[in-house]
Amino acid sequence: MIATDTRLVALVGNPNAGKTSLFNALTGASQRVGNYPGVTVEKVTGHVRFEGKEFDVIDVPGLYSLQPQSADEEVAAGVVHGEPGLSQKPDLLVCVLDATNLERNLFFFSQLAEAGHPIVVALTMTDLLAKHGTPIDQARLSRLLGVDVIPVVAHKGTGIKELERAILDNLEHPMVPAFDVGLKPELDAQVDAIAERLARDAFDVERSTIRDSLSGESTELDERLAPFPELSEALEEARSSLASVPDKGCTDPASRYNWAARIRRQVLPDASLKRIRTSDRIDALLINRFTGMIVFAAVMFVVFQSIYTLAGPLMDGIGAGFEWLGDLIRPWLSGVPVLESLVIDGLLTGVGSVLTFLPQIIILFLFIAILEGTGYLARAAFLMDRLLGWCGLNGRAFIPLLSSFACAVPGIMAARVMPDPKSRLATILVSPLMSCSARLPVYILLIGAFIQPRYGALWAGVALFGMHLVGLAVAIPVVALLNRGVLKGRRLPFVLELPPYQWPKWRDVFLTVFSRAKVFVQTAGTIIVVLSLVIWFLGYFPRSEGDEERYRGEYTTLTSATRKHIEEENYIRQRQIENSFLGRIGKAIEPAFLPAGFDWRLSTTILMAFPAREVVVSSLGIIFSLGGEVDEANTDLRTAIQDARWPDGRPLMNGWTAVGFMVFFALCCQCMATLAAVKRETNSWKWPVFMFTYMTGLAYLAAVAIHQVGLLLSG
Amino acid sequence: MVGGVETIGFSELKQGMRGRVVSVDPHAPALLRLQEMGLTEGAEFLVDKVAPLGDPVEIFLRGYRLCLRKHEAVGILVEVIK
Incomplete structure (x- = not known):
């Protein structure tokens, strides 16, 4: 944490002004990511040592105005003003001004200046101006603003030393801009x-x-x-x-802009309609009605495919690595079964499941950082805004929603591309409704068992496609309701800048990816491991010494025909789960699931899948005495589910129940990693609890409705 | 007509038109953000692009490119510059 005797420098400026790049250049690997109390805004701090002196830097989220219009902006503005409870009061502001967008950046500067804070200006993008033959008169700018103006090109390291020196000088002798912008x-x-x-x-x-x-x-x-x-x-x-x-x-935006325009005319006389021609030429293709849409679809396809397929082998590798690790440790623990199970089934599984999310998070944020860094992300948002805007989101929601079809965890984290906190929260809350790849096995198993044999491959395909649309279709009214009732604060008008195209800055890309991965492992990871241990406990206990012998005894009394289907070990595993807290709770809630046509075996499977729906097929395997190693293509499991009966001899599942079960899995929030990610991103338990409740409620109602309609129609 | 100038609403602008903001409805708080982005009285801009589905629009304003939704700019009156 920041020691109070260290001087604090706050980095402030408009979004897209190059603030983060500058922050990275100043602080490098010394960055820390935390949260301000009670809000979604991340608190990013770092440390600088220069010529024997040191100071802390805080990266204040980009602001268009010091007059806050949302909760997030209130926090950012509060940090600038040094409001107590957020952070130490900054001793100096470094205001990042984008030289290619001077008027709007000066608008913000005028507000800072008016508040009477000491300021140093870091002037960015001067390399871009120089390339277009319109150098800026920075000495004059410094005179007009009454503060030091240091040109920097962060990714090349140009001007960083000069800026650090100016910061140290100003910490000693602060310069408060003294001029009057308050003119009608x-x-x-x-x-x-x-x-x-x-x-x-x-x-x-x-x-x-x-x-x-x-x-x-x-x-x-x-x-x-x-x-x-x-x-x-x-x-x-x-x-x-x-x-x-x-x-x-005197503080209306028009007067500030008049002042800003006047300053701009004096330091950069002919930039009023200066265009970055290369960007215009690229945009003629990329935001064009036809080619633009094709390129967009192609880019999104590459992003989605990469998460979906590239991450797969990596995730398998991590899984295999943890199995190998388990086998390595097992001999040391084999004397104490509880400890063996705790370490291997509880701890290693938990840590392993945290790490399996990393490939997807890294790949997605690699793409986001590159797309953002080049300027294409803004174009994609421009193209998609109408499509997502009518239901209360905006064009930027496309990336989080699309990636949620692979996995909601990186999707939820990707919602940070949305600056408007209300739209961001709405996107986070519906992302897990998108049908993620972990739901696929249960669709394949049940469609294979109940749809394909009866209606053929064509309808099986339609059913599979339909299952992927269910969540999307439900998400639309959910967003509308959230915006109307649950989410507070008014929605800000959608504003989006199209920055000039640039090559991505690899240090910034790397630091973005690194910090996202680190934040996930540190905060969401801890929650996931703890919950894994809780679930392990519920599935293991109560268990007493003689249980296993008793189950072995039971097994010998089974008919030889049954024994041919069921191996002894799998029978014991099934009896252990049935007897555990999890199985007992599953049986206790069976009456609640009867209207949906689920018996205790299905309700226990649902319980077992709450930590992560990935385990649903292996849970069904255990419950149906086939062991946990079955996969969705396993014909024995398919047959076992088809042949399962109620005590009175009726089949447990038919086509309707199967669809109901699949829809339940499509809508239910069975993923503690998702909940942990939501907790991390919203910095509150309120939203994960809300999400869990509304999704599980919806899933239950849908499953009941489908079963009841099925009963009516099949008479 | 405002002060003898022919004005239209922001949403009536077409691609390629050049405009100057004549007035901003002071009673619409949502317009504050757009003013802060530079759409203030007297600001000149060019309607650069209209998104494939008709909205949002991209304007070239004060040396940068800003995208906004037509229906969220209701209350901004514009004079078309020939």
Whole structure:
């Protein structure tokens, strides 16, 4: 944590101004990611040591305005002002100004300056300007703003030392910008007009003198102009025309922009319509009605396929690695069965399941960082906004939702590409409804058992496709309801910048991926391991010494025909689960699942799959006495489910129950990693609890509805 | 008509049109963010692109490219510059 005697420098600026790049260049590997209390905003800090002195840096989330309009912006603005409870009050602000987007960046600067904070300006993207032959007059900018202006090109390291030196100097002798942006636009225009008029007659008069004269605060100019009737008259005219202007207050955006435009004209005279031509040419293709859509589809296909297929072997590798590790440890623990099971089935499984998410997270954030870094992500959001906007999301939701079809965990983490906290939360809450790859085995098993034999391969395919649409279809009304009822605060208007295309900066890409992976393992990972141990406990206990012998005894009393189907070890495993807390709870809640047509075996399977739906097929294997090693293509398991009976001899499942069971799995929140990720990303237990409740409730209602309709129709 | 100038609503703009903001409805709080982005009275811009599905639109404003939704800019009156 930050020691209070270390000086704190806050890095502030507009989104896309190059703030993060600069932060990375300053702090490198010393970054720490945490959360501000009670909000979703991440607190990113780092440490700098330079010429024997040191200071801490805090990366304040990008802001367009210091006048906060959402909870997240309130926090960011609070950090700038040093509000207690968020962080130590910054001793100095480093305001990042994008030289290619000076007016809007200066708008924000004017708000900072007005608040009276000491500031150093880091001027970014000057390399881009120089490349287009329009260098910026930074000495003049520094004079006009009344603070140090240091040009930096973060990814090349240019200007970093100079900036660090300026920071140290300013920590010693802070410079608070002293100038007045608070002009009414009309007054401003008149000051401009008079200044021009006087310049024509070779009068060099300060703007502030003209302003004071027009607002009646000083008569200095009047006296100087007295010998020139023509000029005196112009001054008088300007003054009388201002008398009719209603007082608009001095902090309206228009006056700030007038000031910003004036500064910009002085330091960068001909940039008003300067375009980055290469970007325009690329955009003619990439946000075009036809080619743009094709490229978009191709890019998304590559992203999705990579997560879906590239991550697979890596995840298998991690799984195999942990099995190998388990086998390695097993001999040491074999004397104590409880310990053996705790370490191998509880701890190693838990840690392993945390790590299996890493390949997907790394691949997805690699793509996001590259797409964001090049500027394409903004174009994709522009293309997709209409499609997602009508149900209350926006174009940026595309990436989290699409990746959730592979896995909701990276999807939820990817929702941070959305700056508007309300849309981001809505996206997080519906992402797990997308049909992730872990749901596929249960679809394949049940469609193979109940749809394909009866209706053929074509309908099996339709059913599989349909199962992938269920979550998507449910997500739309859920978002609409969330936006109307649950999520507070008004939605901000959708604004999106299209930055010029650039090559991604590999250090920034690497640090983004690294920090996402680290944050997931540290925070979500801990939750996942703890929950794994809880589930292990419920599935292992109660278990007493004589149990296993008793089950062996039971096995010998089974008919030889039954024994041919069921191996002794698998029978014991099934009896152990049945007798565990998990099995007992499964039996206890059986009545609740009767309206959906599920017996205790299915309700226990559902319970076993709550930590991670990946285990559903192996859970069914254990429950149906086939052992946990079966997969979804296992014909014995398929037959066992088809042949399963109620005590009164009716078949346990038919087509309707199978669909109900699949829809239950499609909608239910059976993934503690998802809940842990939501806890991490929203920084509150409220939202994972809400998500779990609404999804499980929906799943239950849907399964019951399907079974009841099935009963009605099949009479 | 505002002050003798022919104005249209922001949503009526077409691709390729050049516009100047004539007035921003002071009673629409949602417009504050758009003003902060630079769409203030007197700001000139070019309607650069319209997304394939008709919305949002991309404008070139104050030296940068801003995308916004037409229906979220209701209350911004614009003079078309020929």
